[in-house]
Amino acid sequence: MRTTNTENRSGPRGHLVALADAAEEFSVSVKTIRRRIADGTVTGYRVGRLIRVDLDELRDRLAITIPSARP
Template sequence: MSVSSSRLVSLQDAAEHYSVSTKTIRRWIAAGRIEGYRVGPRLLRVRMDSLDSASRKLATA
């Protein structure tokens, strides 16, 4: 695991990186697809390597 991929990023940064909404990132956390980390009483962060492992390539026809 590289240092850059193991860093914690905001939901907004993660959403922009994967071209999805922050609501989708929150849904993925709630579904257990990725791990969310609470930093302080309100702030959520996700690990980029967690997002990388959750995304998968779709087969083409």
Template sequence: MVSLAVAPEKLGVSAKTIRRRISNGTVRGYRVGRLIRVDLNELRKCLIVETPTMR
């Protein structure tokens, strides 16, 4: 579990992208007091999009 400040650095996306995904329900945000934390493993699964290859 990491903060919304650390997650974008680890994954190479913006904090706005992560906040958008939390608000639309794609990613789950966990509230700890006043802070929001995200699970990096869950975030990686949701953000990685496989592109089909032509054969």
């Protein structure tokens, strides 16, 4: 039986993308994505020789809500 990414509880929740695509999506550099993988903020997944990241995880970990000064 073959499992998909959403069925594998220890793996990624969404779909995996290349570092360049993730960097473009969040308007950061590939180097920034690599730093976040190295410091443990984001999980990197090795697929053969390539490194991929989960866009949903990046969105959760990198996007920070800035509180408003107005009530």
